[in-house]
Amino acid sequence: MTIDPKLKEWATPRQLEVIEAINRTGGINPAARDLGLKRTTIQAAITGLRSRAAKSGYAPDSGMTHPAPSPFLVKGTSTLYDSDGNQKAQWVKTTLDDSKVEEMVRAMVDAMTEEVKGKAPKIAPPKDSDPDLLTVYPMGDPHFGMYAWAEETGDDFDTDIAERVTCAAIDRLIDSAPPAETAIVLPLGDLIHADSSTNRTPNSGATLDVDTRWARVMQIALRALIYAIKKALAKHKKVIVRIVKGNHDPHASLAIALALDAYFHGEPRINVDLSPAAHWYYKFGRVLIGSTHGDTTKERDLLGVMAADRPQDWGETEFRYWYCGHIHHSAKKEYPGVVVEYFRTLATKDAWHAAQGYRSGRDMCRIVHHKMYGETERQTCNIARLS
Numbered sequence: 001m002t003i004d005p006k007l008k009e010w011a012t013p014r015q016l017e018v019i020e021a022i023n024r025t026g027g028i029n030p031a032a033r034d035l036g037l038k039r040t041t042i043q044a045a046i047t048g049l050r051s052r053a054a055k056s057g058y059a060p061d062s063g064m065t066h067p068a069p070s071p072f073l074v075k076g077t078s079t080l081y082d083s084d085g086n087q088k089a090q091w092v093k094t095t096l097d098d099s100k101v102e103e104m105v106r107a108m109v110d111a112m113t114e115e116v117k118g119k120a121p122k123i124a125p126p127k128d129s130d131p132d133l134l135t136v137y138p139m140g141d142p143h144f145g146m147y148a149w150a151e152e153t154g155d156d157f158d159t160d161i162a163e164r165v166t167c168a169a170i171d172r173l174i175d176s177a178p179p180a181e182t183a184i185v186l187p188l189g190d191l192i193h194a195d196s197s198t199n200r201t202p203n204s205g206a207t208l209d210v211d212t213r214w215a216r217v218m219q220i221a222l223r224a225l226i227y228a229i230k231k232a233l234a235k236h237k238k239v240i241v242r243i244v245k246g247n248h249d250p251h252a253s254l255a256i257a258l259a260l261d262a263y264f265h266g267e268p269r270i271n272v273d274l275s276p277a278a279h280w281y282y283k284f285g286r287v288l289i290g291s292t293h294g295d296t297t298k299e300r301d302l303l304g305v306m307a308a309d310r311p312q313d314w315g316e317t318e319f320r321y322w323y324c325g326h327i328h329h330s331a332k333k334e335y336p337g338v339v340v341e342y343f344r345t346l347a348t349k350d351a352w353h354a355a356q357g358y359r360s361g362r363d364m365c366r367i368v369h370h371k372m373y374g375e376t377e378r379q380t381c382n383i384a385r386l387s
Contacts, residue, residue: 144159183240184240191225222259
């Protein structure tokens with residue numbers, strides 16, 4: 001038996017001594033006798049060394065390297081040894097490398113959208129607009145691709161229903177909105193129910209109730225967002241689009257944003273924000289708006305996060321707001337200097353949430369801000385108006 005010499009890169013002085021003893025004597029038992037140690041001590045030293053090397057991206061297996069294929073990283077190994085300490089088999093555990101996934105998504109969307117880049121039809125801007133007003137259209141967790149059966153959850157829901165109610169709500173809210181010069185279309189995370197065709201949440205691996213094929217879900221969600229943006233462009237002179245990434249769709253949301261950016265390329269009245277940051281901000285006069293999904297930062301910490309991330313904007317504003325999703329029910333709390341609000345969704349409950357007793361209402365709203373006075377009005381569109 002010999003130990004892969006590459007492992008020395010991660011070895012402690014004691015582990016180096018163990019490696020040399022094994023390579024010199026030919027096995028764990030003779031190495032233990034040579035060093036005057038127990039066999040289990042030698043085994044523990046080698047196991048710890050292999051584990052440390054695996055976490056750094058090196059997976060030794062019979063002296064050979066098995067790097068994880070892109071976009072995965074090695075996060076650990078599980079190894080089977082015989083009675084003499086010789087390695088018989090090894091299982092390499094991997095996890096997604098988010099930076100590599102983002103690169104792949106960008107490359108994929110660039111390739112797919114090159115032919116349609118800038119193909120959005122020109123939409124005439126409104127004749128009248130008020131530069132002192134900003135309208136925000138927060139979209140709480142749309143969950144395109146989620147499936148629910150009324151017999152089990154109380155209401156039916158699928159991808160077609162998601163598109164219908166989203167577009168209907170957008171129609172009502174934009175048609176009745178004041179002529180604000182600027183608008184923000186703001187999906188608050190979990191635009192897509194499943195991040196990939198595995199139909200599991202990326203981090204916890206929870207099984208999801210899904211409707212239709214993943215590719216079709218992406219197409220319909222993209223179509224619904226294009227509809228909302230075109231509607232907003234007809235109402236407002238300037239439209240900002242920020243798709244907040246959620247715990248269900250950290251990569252799919254980026255793909256949708258990139259596709260929108262390509263489709264509306266060359267339209268000077270629209271800005272699709274492509275920042276991968278979990279926290280996003282927009283300053284409008286004395287108003288400062290922050291947005292995050294709500295799964296990564298505790299509510300009580302958002303005040304400090306905003307002040308730390310945007311100290312100058314914090315000092316220059318008086319009306320500060322956080323707009324969040326994730327929890328699917330209305331919640332609003334005022335902290336010193338900032339209001340934190342969580343928004344409902346138009347999606348119904350899935351089977352798991354229905355069984356757990358969640359019974360939140362379903363709606364979408366629009367919020368109007370004045371650059372000097374903060375929030376001045378809002379309108380809510382209840383799901384009952386859209387059925």
